[in-house]
Amino acid sequence: MPASVHPSAAPFVPSEHSLPVLQSAVQACQGCDLYRHATQAVFGEVEATLATRAAKIDLMLIGEQPGDHEDKEGHPFVGPAGRLLDECLEEAGIDRRKVYVTNTVKHFKWEPRGKLRLHKKPSMQEIRACRPWLDAEVEAVEPRLIVCLGATAAQSLLGPKFRITQAHGKLESAKHLPPVLATLHPSAILRARTHEDRERDRRIFVDDLRRAMAFVHRSDKK
């Protein structure tokens, strides 16, 4: 069946849900049309090497889609938003080795503007098509808590009516998933119009990350 009639990554997701197998298989995905204009699929990653990786991943952070930098380099959150994310994780006292970062959609969607490739929001159909990869990642990583960065990830997991502005920083539950908490996307913080707005959004983001870790610590004691 052509991808455009009933797009889904499902036929491309291998039955073995280990990260190395998934990371390799995603490059062959043609589950929707986004692979046609992207350099490569960008799968999730944990920063630690196998030798130093902590036994359990505390947080799985889910953004929207790879950006221009990520598409070229093949790694999630390596551009300016990634640098801000790293700073805020450090500020919140979070061990980066216990954080897995990924995106809702694995290929970069963009439109040309002169020589630039401008980010274009993925459609609900593309988000749904890519969901089997995200579900396979959750199964492979078994995070204690999922943190949705921005509306695309939050609405994908928590439903289209979910509003970050009203419900960020709160624990939510979703069928067949670990607990979920939603917060801002670092790119949205960078796009804030004034310095004051940017500082306010950054504080909200760090506070939400602290809440996420407080949940993980509480669940450790149970």
Ligand code: SF4
């Ligand atoms: S965006 Fe997702 S479903 Fe679409 S081709 Fe890429 S990996 Fe496959």
